[in-house]
Amino acid sequence: xxxxxxxxxxxxxxxxxxxxxxxxxxxxxxxxxxxxxxxxxxxxxxxxxxxxxxxxxxxxxxxxxxxxxxxxxxxxxxxxxxxxxxxxxxxxxxxxxxxxxxxxxxxxxxxxxxxxxxxxxxxxxxxxxxxxxxxxxxxxxxxxxxxxxxxxxxxxxxxxxxxxxxxxxxxxxx
Numbered sequence: 001x002x003x004x005x006x007x008x009x010x011x012x013x014x015x016x017x018x019x020x021x022x023x024x025x026x027x028x029x030x031x032x033x034x035x036x037x038x039x040x041x042x043x044x045x046x047x048x049x050x051x052x053x054x055x056x057x058x059x060x061x062x063x064x065x066x067x068x069x070x071x072x073x074x075x076x077x078x079x080x081x082x083x084x085x086x087x088x089x090x091x092x093x094x095x096x097x098x099x100x101x102x103x104x105x106x107x108x109x110x111x112x113x114x115x116x117x118x119x120x121x122x123x124x125x126x127x128x129x130x131x132x133x134x135x136x137x138x139x140x141x142x143x144x145x146x147x148x149x150x151x152x153x154x155x156x157x158x159x160x161x162x163x164x165x166x167x168x169x170x171x172x173x174x
Contacts (some may be wrong), residue, residue, distance in 0.1 A: 004087075006051055006080045006091050008094060009099045011036050012044045016053065016077050017164060022156050023057040023069040034112075035085070035105060046068060052076045057164075097167070129172060137169070 001096045007013055018024060030041045048054040057071040087095070104130065110116055110123075132140060144161065144167060154160065 001051060002083060003051075003053075003076065004083050004091075004095065006048070006053060007077070007079065009044070010041055010098055010100045010105060012048055013098065013102045014026065014105065015041070015044055015048060016072060016101070017162075019054065019070055019072045021072075021162070023071045025067050025069050029069070029070075031108070035109065103164065103166055114125075131150075141169070 007016060014033050015029055018029055024032070026045050027044055028038075030038045033041055043053060049056070052073055053076045054070040055073045057069045059066050059068050061067070096107060105120075107125075111118075148165065148167075156162070
């Protein structure tokens with residue numbers, strides 16, 4: 001199974017988002033993804049671990065069972081340019097639909113929290129239609145990368161919360 005196929009599943013992608021920058025047990029992942037059954041989360045954790053996307057960060061005995069903490073193997077959780085270039089329009093449609101399903105599920109899980117406050121938490125889901133030349137688009141993408149990429153290495157720390165940032169660029173008119 002290639003990386004794209006592995007990550008193009010809503011539950012697996014949510015697991016990858018959850019463990020980015022932290023170590024979590026499968027039980028903690030189940031709590032983080034309450035709309036998926038425990039069996040489903042366990043199955044997808046095992047699949048991600050078997051393919052090296054997740055690695056065991058530690059183990060301990062809990063009531064006779066072994067509890068594992070997992071972390072993300074960053075180098076194995078990315079899809080390379082060649083894989084993306086080889087996608088058919090149907091593949092792109094499927095991957096995009098998965099991304100949107102994850103975004104909707106994460107937003108729903110956020111709103112279901114007892115203390116959810118979209119205004120105080122600076123939740124944003126704006127869309128802007130902008131006219132750009134190819135050069136302007138490439139410049140915009142470069143600017144976004146310069147701002148976003150350094151933040152991807154941030155670790156959990158007091159005063160930090162994890163946010164799901166999902167830039168989407170789609171040409172809407174020829």
